[in-house]
Amino acid sequence: MQVLKFGGSSVANAENIKKVVQIVTHNNYAKQIVVVSAMKGVTDKLLQLGDKSCQPEKEYEKILQSLTTQHIEAANELLPVATRSGCLSMIMQIFNELEDICESVFRLQELSPATKDRIVGYGELLSSKIISAYLESIKVKNVWMDSRAVIETNNNYSYAAVDFEKTNVKIKDFLKSNPANLYMAPGFIARGNNGHATTLGRGGSDYSAAIYAAAVDAPSLEIWTDVSGMMTADPRWVPSAKPIPMISYKEAMELSHFGAKVIYPPTILPVMQKNIPVWVKNTFAPEDKGTLMNATASHEGNIVSGISSITEVALLSLEGGGMVGIPGFSKTLFEALAFAKVNVILITQGSSEYSICVAVNAVDASRASEAINKAFEFDIVNNKVFPVVEEDNLSIVALVGDKMKSHPNISGKMFGTLGRNGINVRAIAQGSSEKNISAVISNADVKKAVNVLHEAFFESVYKQLNVYVVGTGNVGGRLLEQIHHQLKYLKKNLSVEVRIVGLSNSRNMLIKENGSVSLTKWKEELEAAEAGDLDTFVNAVISKNLRNSIVVDVTANAAVAAVYGRLLSKSIAVVACNKIAASSSYASYAQLKSLSHEFNAPFLFETNVGAGLPVIGTLNDLIRSGDVVNKVQAVLSGTLNFVFNNYDATKPFAEVVRQAQAEGYTEPDPRLDLGGTDVMRKIMILAREAGYILEMDEIKNKSFLPASCFEGSVEDFYKEMEKHEAHFKALYNAAAKENCKLKFVAEFVNGKASVGLQHIPADSDFYHLYGKDNIVLFYTMRYPDQPLVVKGAGAGADVTASGVFADLIKAGI
Incomplete structure (x- = not known):
């Protein structure tokens, strides 16, 4: 049978x-x-029917009519007219009985458990x-x-x-x-x-x-449902969840207990006792194999069978020195919960016996706390234990698998994965059988937790990076083009899938609730999106709480830099092309670095110095390997190098600067480049990354621009440069007279930094520096005489975007 x-x-x-x-x-x-x-939906409606029957108004009648119509319509559609009457009479008879019961409940204004069971059945x-x-x-x-x-x-x-x-x-x-x-x-x-x-x-x-x-x-027993077997995770949360081909009874019990909805937990016991195999199959895809559950099922290759969760959980903690070494406290606790008819989902107790905590359903939390406090009333009054501490808005996420016991580091991998994604664990439980490792976390983190754990234990194919880009101008646009071009390469060679899930510029912002922004139509999508608001955008990034989230700042906006701390403290990685944060006060810089470390959220800003050149990365490698930086000499402005490589006093200096701005080498306000501010920021960032404390006002700036150039608008700046053409010719001629070139050089020596225009002789590393190139010389303990040299294009949208892209991948993997 x-x-x-x-x-x-x-x-x-x-x-x-x-x-x-x-x-x-x-x-x-x-x-x-x-x-x-x-x-x-009928069982829920019947429960509502019982509850509404106790209301002063006869609201239950609408529910009763809706249920009647639903069943009559189904019967009419299924049955031919000739055989329909008997079934319809049966339906009406049942609903007449239900109406009589509801009328009785209404008159008594009381719904007993027995009557409730009768109605819902x-x-x-x-x-x-x-x-x-x-x-x-x-x-x-x-x-x-x-x-x-x-x-x-x-x-x-x-x-x-x-x-x-x-x-x-x-x-x-x-x-x-x-x-x-x-x-x-x-x-x-x-x-x-x-x-x-x-x-x-x-x-x-x-x-x-x-x-x-x-x-x-x-x-065998066949359970037919709307999914093709038990899944590795809830497919509503994890689109890449897979059917589990085979699973043991005990694993299935663990998964079903911890929220897997496919099978009701008590189901397994009767069939397990008689060793009856259970198939879980899909009514709507009957050809799919489904999941086989039996005593000896094995799932090749997977140590973890599945990931499950329970939401809306409360954690109750009982603490006190009077518990230590005293028998009977646990007995009293669990007796109190049993009398209150509260089911305990999870238990954990420290070896010190100073505290014990249990997880219960949130709806039972108040009743459970009251029962425990009453049971320990004498001990609470005498300060042996403290009143129960109740924590709400929690969930439990669990790894389940028979094979976990024989494999080390499963717990480490689980909690490391949660930690790297900023998911705080409030309590942990693992039985001696090691079939289940459970963690209590915030409700807000449960979807993210299930996804990152599924990625860690089941998705060896690729890791998903969820990226938000702030700034879609020249560099931002090139970055999106480069990402689009490299998607297949990254997935094939690095097992990384990059999803652009948010875009923002000064006018509009776009957050994708599901899926990702089209990398071929992003301009149109962003243009049609809602008006931009930075605070709303940041709140959306935080509230979506997606795994492996990265915010990329491709602006020069101080307001955007000011939100880095909020992001890092939520374990959201930040990749900054924007130099403002790293070159702000040392206290702010140090705080961001600290938040990055504390919340395991990368804070990368390679393009702050040298655009796409590996300047900061090289410096970090030197420091991490134990080297000490003694001196840095550098030409760090692609703009200034372009300008002085192209200015020969035959055409106005202002015209060369306009050319540099037109070709995208300068900041929006070129005075940041020509006045030395941008170079000051860069040498300060390098000094800080080398381990020194340095502020902007400690850097000596030997500016070559007349003071009047800093007054008024950008257009006023160009007019002033035209007035002072003789000054710029004199600078050029003075260098040419010595057979030298003009270069704007930054130096950091013995804890002191300076920037300024220098005459560079032909035997200098800086002399043969053309176009928009940058160069950095690192003199260190290991490179005392011949410096470590990093040289190449230090400006331009393409190379800057490539540097940002490289940081993005580093942040994700």
Whole structure:
């Protein structure tokens, strides 16, 4: 005798019921029992019906009418006119009974547990009788079996315990007295030993099917649902979740206990005791293999079977010196919770015995706290223990797998993965069997946690980076082009998938709720998006809480730099082309570095010095390897190098500067470059990265611009340069007279920094520096005489974008 169970989504409407019947009638089983749930959503409506019956107004009547219509429409669609009347009469009879019950509840203004169980059980009665009638209409003989007549329980309404000895006898007697090849049975419902209707708990139809399977020693039990088996994680949260081909009973129990919705936890016990295999299959894709559950299942290659979670959990902590070494405290705690009918989900206790904490469902938290405080009232009054501390808005995420016990570092990998993504763990529990490692975390982090753990343990194919770009101008646009060009390469060679999930500029902002921004149509998408607001954008980045989040700042905006701390403290990596943050006060710079370290969020700003050149990266490598920087000499402005390489006193200096700005080498205000401010920032950043404390006002600036050039607008600046052309010619001629070139050089020696225009002779490393090139000479303990030289293009949108892109990948991997 084969047993099949179909869930609420499988029998949600007439169309789905036809799929169920097709599965039932096209299999090769000689005899079968088919157990069904209520139609999707009906159980919730019936619970509402009971609750509304206690209201002063007759609000339940609308729900009753809605339920009646839903079932009549299904019957009308399924049954031909000639055979419809009997089924419709049955439906109306049931709803007349329901109406009488609701009217009684309304008059009494009281809904007892027994009455509630009776009301909520009608959903399965209706669905099973409608399907039975449909089978008869298509000439498929079947016997409807009332589960209330054969499954006997105690009188613990809503979660009744089954008397298996009596139940097994009744099921066998019914089958013997009513021989047939096909039996149709309602799930979820049973009858107490007092004769009143009971239910087996939400999801109890699975349990009903397991009870039948165990009673008849079925060769297997099939649970048909709307997914193709048990999944490695909740597919609603993790799109890349995969079906688990095989799983052991104990692993399945752990996963179902910790929130996996595919199977109701008590289901497994009856079939496990008789070693009956269980198949979890998809009604809407019956050809899919599904998941096989048995005693010895093994899933090759995966140490972890699945990841599950429970939301809306509260953590209750009991602490006090009076607990240490005193027997009986735990007993009193759990007795108090048992009397209060509070289920404990997780337990953890330190070896010091100073504290013990338990996780319970959030709805039970207040009742549980009250019960514990009452049980320990004497100890609390005498300061032996403190009153219970309740923490709300928590969830539990769990790794489950039989093989974890024989593999080291699973816990380390789990908590390392959570930590790297800024997910704080409030409590940990791991049984000695090591089939389950559980962590209590914030509700806000649970979706992110499940995703990062799934990525760590199941997605060896690629790592997903969720990127937000602030600034879509010249450099930002080139960055998006480069990312688009490299997507396939990154996925194939680095196992990295880059998703642009947010864009922002001075006018608009775009946050993708699902999916990513199109890298071919991003301009149009951003233009059509809502008006930009930095604070709203940052709040959205934080609240979305996506795994491996990276914010890329491709602006020169102080307001954007000011939000880095907020991002880093939420474990969101920051890649900055913007120099303002790293060149702000040393205290601010040091705080950002500290936040980066504390919250394991990379803060990278390679392009702050030398655009795409590996200047900061090289310096960091020197310091990390134990070297000491004694002196730095550098030409750090691609703008100034371009200007002085192209100025020969034959055309106005102002015209050369305009050319540099037109070709994208200067800051929006060229005075930041020509006045030396930009170079001061860069040498200060290098000094700080080398381990020195340095502020801007400590850097000596030998400016070559007349003071009047710094007054007024950018256009006024150009006019002033034209007035002072003789000054610029004199600077050029003075250098030419010595057979030297003009270079704006930055130096850092013995803790002192300076910038200024210098005459560079032909034997200098700086002499043969052309176009927009930069050069940095590092004199260190290991390179005392011949410096370590980094040289190349130090300006331009393409090279700057490539440097930002390189930082982005470093931040992600």
